[in-house]
Amino acid sequence: MSMIEFKNVEKYYGNFHALKNINLEIDEGETVVLIGPSGSGKSTLIRAVNGLEEIQEGQLLVNGFDLHDPKTDINRIRKNVGMVFQHFNLYDNKSTIENIMLAPRLVLKRDEAENKRMAMALLEKVGLADKAANMPSELSGGQKQRVAIARSLAMQPKALLFDEPTSALDPEMIGDVLDVMRDIAKDSSMTMLVVTHEMSFAKAVADRVIFMADGQILEDSSTEAFFNNPTEPRAQQFLSQVEHH
Numbered sequence: 001m002s003m004i005e006f007k008n009v010e011k012y013y014g015n016f017h018a019l020k021n022i023n024l025e026i027d028e029g030e031t032v033v034l035i036g037p038s039g040s041g042k043s044t045l046i047r048a049v050n051g052l053e054e055i056q057e058g059q060l061l062v063n064g065f066d067l068h069d070p071k072t073d074i075n076r077i078r079k080n081v082g083m084v085f086q087h088f089n090l091y092d093n094k095s096t097i098e099n100i101m102l103a104p105r106l107v108l109k110r111d112e113a114e115n116k117r118m119a120m121a122l123l124e125k126v127g128l129a130d131k132a133a134n135m136p137s138e139l140s141g142g143q144k145q146r147v148a149i150a151r152s153l154a155m156q157p158k159a160l161l162f163d164e165p166t167s168a169l170d171p172e173m174i175g176d177v178l179d180v181m182r183d184i185a186k187d188s189s190m191t192m193l194v195v196t197h198e199m200s201f202a203k204a205v206a207d208r209v210i211f212m213a214d215g216q217i218l219e220d221s222s223t224e225a226f227f228n229n230p231t232e233p234r235a236q237q238f239l240s241q242v243e244h245h
């Protein structure tokens, strides 16, 4: 079953045409990496999936619900689709474990003892069991991002969206975050859509690679086909630039 489906989607910011005739289907359990030059529309596309950007035309089905239909309850979609941002977006005045427990408490009304048990298990999973009581300001960027990932997992989403999760991190912090993401991708029921410039992650973890430029999808291939034999000249050019970077 497809978890995310774009059908002839168009997005404008005023007169600027940011997404042009996007057609894309992502199945349940797939890990898809979205790459492309700066300004090509990657963030816009991924943010549309949980309703952070409105689309103007076409259909966008998430977990079977059409986001462009006014009857669709966006909060219901967001319960099932987590998002991890470049700048973590943690609540700075709440401890690590409180950051993780907040949404399940408020949105899912999860029992407090169970909520705490699950939050601790998630901290363990991301390697931060000893930081439960710390405030975000006491954590490194990489640790903050792992808390943000644990926080989205606490809602037990069907899909996770990652918008350049390692772009704001010091190079030595990136590996730990990518390891956690790789671990999540192993869960065959989790759907992941990841915007990243980390080509080694894409090669090792993605089932598919999507290449965007100028608001269009120019290539949508298996990871192996994309890296061995990109058909689109702009994708070839992009790869040679990032690989020599």
Ligand SMILES: Nc1ncnc2c1ncn2[C@@H]1O[C@H](COP(=O)(O)OP(=O)(O)OP(=O)(O)O)[C@@H](O)[C@H]1O
Binding pocket: 013, 016, 018, 036, 037, 038, 039, 040, 041, 042, 043, 044, 045
């Ligand atoms: N809120 C906005 N209002 C107007 N234009 C916008 C807005 N957000 C994005 N854009 C424009 O839409 C285009 C696509 O932006 P987007 O952030 O989706 O690109 P991107 O591929 O994610 O880029 P980057 O890799 O630099 O993050 C850019 O030209 C950008 O300037």
